[in-house]
Amino acid sequence: MRVAIIGGGVAGLAAAYELEKNGVPYTLFEASPRLGGVISSEIVNGAVLELGPDSFLTEKPQAAELCRELGLADQLVGSNDEARKTFIVVKNRLIAMPDGLMFLIPTKLIPTAMTSLFSWGTKIRMGLELLHPPRKTDGSDESVADLVCRHYGPEAVDRLADPLLSGIYGGDSSQLSAQTVLPKLVEMEQEYGSLTRGMLAGHRKMKAAMKKRANEVSAAVQPGSTSGSAAKPAPARTIFTTLKGGMKQLTEALTAKLNPTAIRLNTPVTSLEPISVGWLVKTGESEATTQQYDAVIIATQAWAAGKMLEKVDAELAADLTGVAYSSSVTVNLVYKDSEINLPDGFGFLVPASEGRAMLACTFVHRKFLGRTPPNQAVLRAFLGGMRGESLLAESDASLIETVRRELMDILHLTAIPITTRVTRWRRSMAQYSVGHNDRKARISDHVAKLKGLYLAGNAYDGIGISDCIRLGRKAASEISKL
Numbered sequence: 001m002r003v004a005i006i007g008g009g010v011a012g013l014a015a016a017y018e019l020e021k022n023g024v025p026y027t028l029f030e031a032s033p034r035l036g037g038v039i040s041s042e043i044v045n046g047a048v049l050e051l052g053p054d055s056f057l058t059e060k061p062q063a064a065e066l067c068r069e070l071g072l073a074d075q076l077v078g079s080n081d082e083a084r085k086t087f088i089v090v091k092n093r094l095i096a097m098p099d100g101l102m103f104l105i106p107t108k109l110i111p112t113a114m115t116s117l118f119s120w121g122t123k124i125r126m127g128l129e130l131l132h133p134p135r136k137t138d139g140s141d142e143s144v145a146d147l148v149c150r151h152y153g154p155e156a157v158d159r160l161a162d163p164l165l166s167g168i169y170g171g172d173s174s175q176l177s178a179q180t181v182l183p184k185l186v187e188m189e190q191e192y193g194s195l196t197r198g199m200l201a202g203h204r205k206m207k208a209a210m211k212k213r214a215n216e217v218s219a220a221v222q223p224g225s226t227s228g229s230a231a232k233p234a235p236a237r238t239i240f241t242t243l244k245g246g247m248k249q250l251t252e253a254l255t256a257k258l259n260p261t262a263i264r265l266n267t268p269v270t271s272l273e274p275i276s277v278g279w280l281v282k283t284g285e286s287e288a289t290t291q292q293y294d295a296v297i298i299a300t301q302a303w304a305a306g307k308m309l310e311k312v313d314a315e316l317a318a319d320l321t322g323v324a325y326s327s328s329v330t331v332n333l334v335y336k337d338s339e340i341n342l343p344d345g346f347g348f349l350v351p352a353s354e355g356r357a358m359l360a361c362t363f364v365h366r367k368f369l370g371r372t373p374p375n376q377a378v379l380r381a382f383l384g385g386m387r388g389e390s391l392l393a394e395s396d397a398s399l400i401e402t403v404r405r406e407l408m409d410i411l412h413l414t415a416i417p418i419t420t421r422v423t424r425w426r427r428s429m430a431q432y433s434v435g436h437n438d439r440k441a442r443i444s445d446h447v448a449k450l451k452g453l454y455l456a457g458n459a460y461d462g463i464g465i466s467d468c469i470r471l472g473r474k475a476a477s478e479i480s481k482l
């Protein structure tokens, strides 16, 4: 059995690692000169700068589990949740997101009533939302904006749903699929009608389950208990987890476990062809070479996968190419801490209606402690997204100037940064548009008919790092069992 892995982002690397562990020979083809895909970090004068993703969601365990497996347990750092406060920019003012928001849903009456984020009309609508009857639906998908607007009105879309989703996906809430991006809310609407009631009921159930677990643990540590006096209550989980030396520690540790002779950098795969005993993999534009493999894992962006499969299955290729992708720019700015004055919190989100280039800005040194020297502060602006594609064509100097101008308007920040880094990520973040679940089912049906072909990456079943690791490892372990 010989396997070709196409794409050396975290999904492809996780697949290669799994094959390596299982003793299955493979070749990993990567188009660019480096491995890691969008995961890329730099350490400048002691400050960790994340040029791509800065962390993973702790709730999804696959990334932390892999880090532990790779010997990085002592490098894991939780987010500084005590300082977690996120602001929304409204007419150049920073307004804290009200307490009690869960998955966009307001669940606490007083903070929602007191916030200046919403007008009284929206607040009254949020109260009346409790009376929504359960929804009869034909199962068709709709956009996140439509779902949120139906319950809480357009202002909740503009000031909450849209900025949150563009800060995460670089996405546009009027295009993102409610069924894929917010499946829990779609279920709640069917069961409870009101999303607020559904969320509160879910929260009560979760608290009861946690209390039960805590009681079981404390019973287990009672004197005379036979079930192990070593049992300790689990430490509180933080929302995000990162690595002390940057997210690149994960991709570097993965790479270190791979056979270096199995890695082909600067080697784009141009096409695939199924043959009776496997697949022919064609690489290189000018000096094309073709090699034969028993199985292939495509771990590239879906549009690149579509291109490779054009001649194999035109319908599959069209569905893959049809997955929308957003491009983004990160601008890291390092300041002398003494020269800037930031509000308490993790950072802010910018609604599209504000007409700014920035979608979000993270106060990095506050979100993760111990990764920035004490006399420095790191601000990371996130730009681009579905509505800001044209920004990628701008020069570094112009993007820095734009970010600094906007920081001056919003934070009154005039200090000159001591270090700057601008990084462009073209068509890197998959967008789960309305109808994504149907597209995904069609893709799976077609792939199932192509023996020895597997897909992994952020276009299918979750865009987060843990999702990509899960899909990469799953494909490899299925192949290892053949």
Ligand SMILES: Cc1cc2nc3c(=O)[nH]c(=O)nc-3n(C[C@H](O)[C@H](O)[C@H](O)COP(=O)(O)OP(=O)(O)OC[C@H]3O[C@@H](n4cnc5c(N)ncnc54)[C@H](O)[C@@H]3O)c2cc1C
Pocket: 006, 007, 008, 009, 010, 011, 012, 029, 030, 031, 032, 036, 037, 038, 039, 051, 052, 053, 054, 055, 056, 057, 267, 268, 269, 270, 299, 300, 301, 304, 328, 330, 425, 428, 429, 456, 457, 458, 459, 463, 464, 465, 466, 468
């Ligand atoms: C700016 C940014 C911030 C993000 N922040 C977070 C975050 O904080 N937390 C989180 O969980 N997720 C975050 N994400 C999402 C997450 O990082 C990505 O979804 C994930 O890392 C994608 O991994 P991947 O391996 O699927 O794809 P990629 O990292 O895109 O890798 C695909 C690889 O395939 C290669 N390739 C393409 N075509 C070919 C070809 N023809 N032949 C060979 N190789 C090819 C590419 O060069 C690339 O290296 C962020 C994404 C971006 C862009």
